Amino acid sequence: MxxxxxxxxxxxxxxxxxxxxxxxxxxxxxxxxxxxxxxxxxxxxxxxxxxxxxxxxxxxxxxxxxxxxxxxxxxxxxxxxxxxxxxxxxxxxxxxxxNKDRIADNLGRFIEVNFLAAGPVREKLREVDFALLVADWLSDRGRSSGLSRFVARLAPQALKAMEGSGLREFVSKRITEQIEKVQVAPFAADMLSAFTADRRHQQLFDELLRVFGGLLNDEEALASIRDKIRQELPSVANLFRADAYLLKKIVASAGSLIEEAEADPDHAIRREFDRFVEGFIQQLRTSPDYAERAEKLKRDLLARPELKGLATDFLVSLRTFVEQDLQSDDSLVRRHLSDMFVQVGHQLAADPKIRADMNQGFVVALSSFVESQKSGVSTFIADQVRRWxxxxxxxxxxxxxxxxxxxxxxxxxxxxxxxxxxxxxxxxxxxxx
The missing domain is CATH 1.20.1270 (Substrate Binding Domain Of Dnak; Chain:A; Domain 2)
Incomplete structure (x- = not known):
């Protein structure tokens, strides 16, 4: 200092x-x-x-x-x-x-007309690579860290101002309007199609097989199945413990089927599961009944009171997290902001097209500012000369x-x-x- x-x-x-x-x-x-x-x-x-x-x-x-x-x-x-x-x-x-006053006025007008004219100002501004200056500034770790601290200090205040403004209701309303425009059934079908690409849904089928395999080894589950079998058999069959024999056969057959399905990626059960999934996706995409059910589910979900306070709860939670994080010496928010600014600086320096677009924006903005203020500059110069x-x-x-x-x-x-x-x-x- x-x-x-x-x-x-x-x-x-x-x-x-x-x-x-x-x-x-x-x-x-x-x-x-x-x-x-x-x-x-x-x-x-x-x-x-x-x-x-x-x-x-x-x-x-x-x-x-x-x-x-x-x-x-x-x-x-x-x-x-x-x-x-x-x-x-x-x-x-x-x-x-x-002639001091006249000199002052003429000097101000001369500078306004000859030095602050739109054409010369734009030409001079085009000589400066403003975007590269910004990129070099952001690429410096120290400057980016300082900028991240400044932004981080403003973040809680900005979030608090958003809570007390109409922005919360506006955002909530806009999100709801956009969700209402989405057709749920086709959207769900597209998501499932992406999920089932390259038969990735077979991983889910593998989990189901493991669940069924676990049931076959669960004593309680087997006891329950045996009770069901006993209830369906005649009393005479129960005297010869037919329920135990049937249960053993069922468990052995089911276990063998599961093992075969697990070992064979092209097993008939797996192909049947493929057809089931494909058929379900097709119905989601084309069936009016499915579409109506999905839209009703969407409307019921949007009408729930919990969603109305979701935006408020989100902003409050976000502000609380930011405030608590900024109190830490190793703030996650500041570190990520600093990394982001440095990365932006590197990417901006490496991309001449973006820099050209930014520089054009700087030229337009600054030349417009000079054009709107040049009469004021002329008056300022004239007033300063008069005060000499x-x-x-x-x-x-x-x-x-x-x-x-x-x-x-x-x-x-x-x-x-x-x-x-x-x-x-x-x-x-x-x-x-």
Whole structure:
């Protein structure tokens, strides 16, 4: 946290150093320009004084005179930008201070029209791979862990807000509406078809065989079967213990049949079970009677009061689990969220198509935002310029462009001197004097 203020202080010191260097360069250039102007005046006076003795000095005097005039004119023009020359109240001087508001408005409009136009903004935004930046950010385990902690802190509050809002009833109603649209019988037939693919239902038949095999070894079950047999046999047969003999035969035959069915994957009983299952699935898919029964069962289930509170109970249970889990140092929710964010970052970095779609979305969203706010930016810039201290504003402008403006004075002296010399030569040629 302490790095930011120190960095700002360092940057401020660097700017102050740069401003001092600019100020020294500006003053040096001003002094040289003023010195050049004084030299022009001195040369003019000297050449004019001696031109009677040395006629050629008339050309030097003409050059120096025009150069001095040009230098003075450009000095006036440069000074008039920032202040009144010699403090005199001359009209159309101190241009920048006098037109601060107009400059502020024009600067704001200039930035709005030229820098914040829709086309240039979109082109500049397209140069940035926002999605890759997001991917790199998420791929960092530390950042993803921090994001997961932030999201995890918000999760209980979001779930609690959902409990007290109409979202619970809305979700419950929407789920019920969608369930009501589902035709249960065909849906169940499709599920059973998927289950019975590759004869996977034979595993269920194997379990049934093991259950029947267990019954044949259950003494209580055998005793019950023997009692049933005894009740059906004549009394004379019971005297010869026919019930025990029949039971033994039945158990042996059944056990042998079960063993054969278990050992033979293509046993007749298994094929019969296949036909039973296929027939049942077909009836579920086509039978109106089955369809009506399934729809009635669905309606009865949806009408049960337990389902009405299911959404509430689910949200309460979910919030309780999340709150308890987040109290743990090794939170399952935070760990899974962090892993998910890292995985999203890796997948996003590896999928250029998704990144292209995301970047296009960023461009549209950000350009629309800039388009809607650019007039506000223009107004903000204009207001900020208006609030600037006029002395500070003038100093800032002069400090940054004043040195270049001083060269106008050099150019003025040079161009003026050449123009004066050309006019003097023309005068001599025309009037022959």
């Amino acid at each position: 302490s790095a930011a203020p120190s960095e700002m202080l360092a940057r401020g010191a660097q700017l102050e150093t740069e401003d001092r260097a600019k100020l020294v360069a500006l003053r040096r250039t001003k002094a040289i320009a003023t010195g050049a102007l004084v030299v022009c005046v001195a040369v003019f006076l000297g050449a004019r004084a001696l031109q009677d003795s040395y006629p050629a000095l008339a050309y030097v005097a003409a050059f120096a005179e025009a150069a001095a005039i040009g230098g003075l004119a450009d000095w006036y023009a440069v000074v008039a930008l920032f202040r009144r020359p010699l403090g005199l109240p001359i009209p159309h001087t101190a241009i920048i201070p006098a 201290d006029i002395v500070q504003l003038t100093r800032l402008v002069e400090l940054n462009i004043g040195r270049d403006l001083q060269y106008i004075r050099f150019n003025g002296m040079l161009i003026g001197g050449i123009a004066g010399l050309v006019l003097h030569i023309g005068e001599r040629l025309i009037f022959h004097n």
